[in-house]
Amino acid sequence: MKKYDVCIIGAGIIGASISRELSKYNLNILHLEANAKVGIETSQGNSGLVHGGFDPTPGKLNAKLNVLGKKRYEDWIKELTFPYLRIDSTIVAFNDEEVKHLKMLYERGIINGLDKSELKILDSNELRIKEPNISHEAVAALVCNSSIAVDAPMLAKVLMTNAIKNSVDLHLNEKVVDIKKQNDVWCIKTNKNEYESKIIINVAGHYADKIAKMAGFDEFNLVTRRGEYRILEKTESGIVNSVVFMVPTIHGKGVIVAPMLDGHVMVGPTAEEGVPKDETRLVTQEKFDFIGEIGKKLISSINMKKTCMTFSGSRPIEPKSDDFWIKATKKDKTFINVAGMKSPAIASAPAIADYVIEELIKKPNLIKLEIKPNFDPIQKMVNPLI
Numbered sequence: 001m002k003k004y005d006v007c008i009i010g011a012g013i014i015g016a017s018i019s020r021e022l023s024k025y026n027l028n029i030l031h032l033e034a035n036a037k038v039g040i041e042t043s044q045g046n047s048g049l050v051h052g053g054f055d056p057t058p059g060k061l062n063a064k065l066n067v068l069g070k071k072r073y074e075d076w077i078k079e080l081t082f083p084y085l086r087i088d089s090t091i092v093a094f095n096d097e098e099v100k101h102l103k104m105l106y107e108r109g110i111i112n113g114l115d116k117s118e119l120k121i122l123d124s125n126e127l128r129i130k131e132p133n134i135s136h137e138a139v140a141a142l143v144c145n146s147s148i149a150v151d152a153p154m155l156a157k158v159l160m161t162n163a164i165k166n167s168v169d170l171h172l173n174e175k176v177v178d179i180k181k182q183n184d185v186w187c188i189k190t191n192k193n194e195y196e197s198k199i200i201i202n203v204a205g206h207y208a209d210k211i212a213k214m215a216g217f218d219e220f221n222l223v224t225r226r227g228e229y230r231i232l233e234k235t236e237s238g239i240v241n242s243v244v245f246m247v248p249t250i251h252g253k254g255v256i257v258a259p260m261l262d263g264h265v266m267v268g269p270t271a272e273e274g275v276p277k278d279e280t281r282l283v284t285q286e287k288f289d290f291i292g293e294i295g296k297k298l299i300s301s302i303n304m305k306k307t308c309m310t311f312s313g314s315r316p317i318e319p320k321s322d323d324f325w326i327k328a329t330k331k332d333k334t335f336i337n338v339a340g341m342k343s344p345a346i347a348s349a350p351a352i353a354d355y356v357i358e359e360l361i362k363k364p365n366l367i368k369l370e371i372k373p374n375f376d377p378i379q380k381m382v383n384p385l386i
């Protein structure tokens, strides 16, 4: 049986982020992923925005990690080669009540640690100069100039490739089916092999609650909230200049019309609670039509007939805290859960990895962490096999 210091379960963008940051240290790391590819579950079904950080409720862990994560992306941009676009977020208000929410979001942003230079409220005329195609009913907007659009599955692959370069053992097509603790080490059984590890980091997306229960811990449950999108042809590019949002506190989080990195235009997502875990990537006729209404509400001239693709993904929500659930289990500090990874988890990804390393491994002194002298942070190519 192969023996490791750390076993990471799940290679979405969050698992890949932790793997890459942990590969800086002299550790034997095993990374298990049930799929044949990295980053093809929730990490493939989202808006891919490194949010500015004005939306999360102040005081929540996700508010803190969003702002820290956004800053840490600057390191990743220097070290890793991946497509990204610095782009404004424009949150559009349609009535007086929504204008009040814009002001509240501005204040939240400042409390969360954004600089005043990152946020600006636009009146109707200024909004039309910025977004000439915006609906005639729009009355004002909040602009945040510090968001970044990324291709999350591609970024997951780049992070994972760099982790492998720095000695992480990635095993694809290996689904964890059983976990037991014997003689102070974790015994992990997959559909193919058995391994031993001193520490487990559970980053299994929608199945993180199931993995924790497998190991005997019943501290949290995850529910689904599926979001569907329609993607418009490249002929529609230019219909918006920034990521145009409905007011998130009123219309559900992150409803947007946005330019994509590949020149298409994204419209969505919807928010549907309680879908089965094996239907989190489903697209439905009902929501297809509803997304058309969202698009028209923001940009009346949008041509939704130009839809060329659809996709969806679901936010794994921890309903009790409605926040990220990043903690070791109460009974055993060597079993770390990184769950409840709803938005802004992509924005927070580097800070989530830092938090796991600093707060949950270093602070309780779980294992000796020595920086590898030969750690190579630079990654230009993606391993095509992952």
Ligand SMILES: Cc1cc2nc3c(=O)[nH]c(=O)nc-3n(C[C@H](O)[C@H](O)[C@H](O)COP(=O)(O)OP(=O)(O)OC[C@H]3O[C@@H](n4cnc5c(N)ncnc54)[C@H](O)[C@@H]3O)c2cc1C
Pocket: 009, 010, 011, 012, 013, 014, 015, 016, 032, 033, 034, 035, 038, 039, 040, 041, 042, 043, 044, 045, 046, 047, 048, 049, 050, 051, 152, 174, 175, 176, 177, 203, 204, 205, 206, 207, 211, 225, 226, 227, 228, 254, 269, 312, 313, 314, 315, 341, 342, 343, 344, 345, 346, 347, 348
């Ligand atoms: C509609 C929508 C829009 C979003 N927009 C944004 C946004 O704009 N900005 C932002 O910051 N965040 C956004 N998010 C959130 C973001 O997409 C997720 O938080 C993130 O992708 C979660 O990544 P993950 O690695 O935790 O999970 P996943 O990507 O789901 O990865 C988990 C992995 O675990 C594996 N796994 C599961 N069970 C096992 C097992 N038994 N054995 C081995 N492997 C297993 C799975 O195969 C999977 O690959 C959005 C989410 C949704 C749904």
